[in-house]
Amino acid sequence: MVAVSFDASPYLERKLLALTAHRSQFGITPDMLERPPQGVAQMLRALHPVLQREVFLLGGTRGTIPRWPLAGFFDGLATATATAA
Secondary structure (H helix, E strand, O other): OEEEEEEOHHHHHHHHHHHHOOHHHHOOOHHHHHOOOHHHHHHHHHHHHHHOEEEEEOOOOOOOOOOOOOOOOOOOOOOOOOOOO
16 A cells, blocks of 8 residues: 655656666666657656656554555654754
């Protein structure tokens, strides 16, 4: 079950550039982002909906979860308050 999901479309360009940093795995170069060959253009179009949404699952918890899905990554966590010394 999805615990946290958010719109990552503002980071789409960065995520696509990250693919170019792993050319041996994806075969995409920075130039291909600007002028993609036919097959690459089709693949990039297919990746857009996948890369525009980030989804995270909760692997386990030691306490109760008061609200589901979580509003954010730290939703429901008790935090310490820092005091000046």
